[in-house]
Amino acid sequence: KRRHSRQDAISLCHALREARPDIIFGADFIVGFPTETEAMFDATLDIVDACGLTHLHVFPFSARPGTPAARMPQLAPQIAKERAARLREKGDAALRRHFDAQSGRTLRLLTERGGTARAADFTLAHTPGVEAGLMIEALCTGHDGRALTTRLTALGR
Known part of the structure; x- marks a missing residue:
């Protein structure tokens, strides 16, 4: 279990951006975890905008033998790959917007x-x-x- 909630992350990003408007954020994401639903993945897509993330590192879940997650029913690998591609596209668009904002500066x-x-x-x-x-x-x-x-x-x- 994580010690911080989704809202904690969003609030922190907003507070830091208020103190330093030029700050940018990045995050690492693993998509396609065995319990991940489409609604959960949509929430992952939404947090990119909610936090104003610019740099994303995205990986499809890969079961590690001997771990509890490896014993769970796995999502089809194609679903994890497709979700990773969608999240990478969103990250690329966010990075392009950041780059576009620098033009002329x-x-x-x-x-x-x-x-x-x-x-x-x-x-x-x-x-x-x-x-x-x-x-x-x-x-x-x-x-x-x-x-x-x-x-x-x-x-x-």
Whole structure:
């Protein structure tokens, strides 16, 4: 049993967003647990919006031998896969909305290896040709669905 309720999670996200409007959240989800109904899965889809989640990690349930869940009647694997795909689509749409909101903004980024950088909210950005370990300012020019595209505007140390 979880120590926190669904409403606890929603309330926490709202309180944190009130204190820091630019905060973003991510969550890990396992879908297709043996007792999961379609209504339960719909509630999972709804919490993405209720909490304003941006980054989702989604996995279909996989029974682990010897556990209580492995002894329960299992959902058809195709149901778990289909639900995982639906939740991933919802997560991808949420991430695209976040990326779209960054377009045209100047961001402060910490550069990493491989021409990438991270914003203060940990959003990934492409920064080709910029060495790792620098704080930079870059104009967000769009995104490719996985990371922001940027144009360098100022170098820092």
